Amino acid sequence: MEYLPNILFAIALALGVGYFARNVKKLIRNIKLGQEVDASDNKPQRWRNMARIALGQSKMVKRPIAGLLHVVVYVGFVIINIEVLEIILDGLLGTHRLFLDLIGESVYGFLIGTFEILAVLVLVTVVVFWLRRNAIKLKRFMSAEMTGWPKNDGNIILYFEVVLMCLFLTMNATDIPFQEMNSGNVISQFIAPWFDGINQNTVTIVERTAWWLHIIGILVFLNYLYFSKHLHILLAFPNTYFGNLKPKGQFNNLEAVTKEVMLMMDPNADPFAAPPEGEDEEEPSKFGASDVMDLSRIQLLNAYTCTECGRCTSECPANQTGKKLSPRKIMMDTRDRLEEVGRNIDANDGEFKDDGKQLLNDYITAEELWACTSCNACVEACPVSIDPLSIIMEMRRYLVMEQSAAPMELNNMMTNIENNGAPWPYNQMDRLNWANE
Known part of the structure; x- marks a missing residue:
């Protein structure tokens, strides 16, 4: 019976980490459904982007109020959870505040005191976030796509953080030896008097209960991430690393199309000549994208990383x-369709069975796609380097090149370019007639 708590803790830890690993494996499987792309170029710049944007939160603070609040939660939550390592070791080894003896009372007290201050700051910030969403009702949180689960998800994570921070402070406040040490109890010393007059054994039970609920809550939170928009806590780092390094506005041109255009423009070119050594002469099986499997793996990673912040x-x-266009909805729809495909694969022994649905039309309409001005404002605004425009352009490419379903104005322009060498409906000989006036 002496080792029963340690055994129970090990079982809970194994179940929590095991289920998380299972979901991570499924996540990687889903992302790999996309088209493979080469993102091995300019690694130093990619590492710098990850350090600056994901770790340094450089794009988040462009909106000072929301940015500062997010930084407080980000820093507080990450640093406070360093203590999780001590909790895990204590749970497995049967010790109590193992690091106290290893690093000394003064250093340990400084760390725990810092954690407690950060816990209070996180609590204050979370309350402000909740008010912004539910009382002030900022416009960007009230869009049509932010109803039902997306809205509830945003609130659930705030409740999670409140509970975890309160449990952390309660755990410290009811730890009698820690309070008697009087080092590091910067905040919890004001909570401890709430338990005066209560039997010492009861206070110890409260401390143990808070300790257990705190670590179980962290394991539940870890596994909740897969089902939540807060997966960006983990995916922001690879997403910023694989972010597009090309200048904004520079689109990817299909080699097969570029080759055809060059042949048309060069009267001396031989259309039947063999391609240069090392080049692939095969045309793509499909132009553009109509479903998630046609998108690149980076675009699917983008979808999973979306924070639904609405910037x-x-x-x-x-x-x-x-x-009708909402870049946030484009990313949410892409993720929802990818999850649907993943469930289809799970239900059919690892094989995708055609369900008669696709991303285009069933999730994202042509009206949304053609409303885009391709200005890159959404790409510039995203705090974690997500690129909704690239998905929009791939789906528009499919509409134009596979279905000839471009709007009439665009079809007229392309016809004029083909016939007149310019987007205007005038013969080349008549272009300068305006000057005669």
């Missing part, structure tokens, strides 16, 4: 003028 949509000029 992209709030900056989108098409959305501001009442168009």
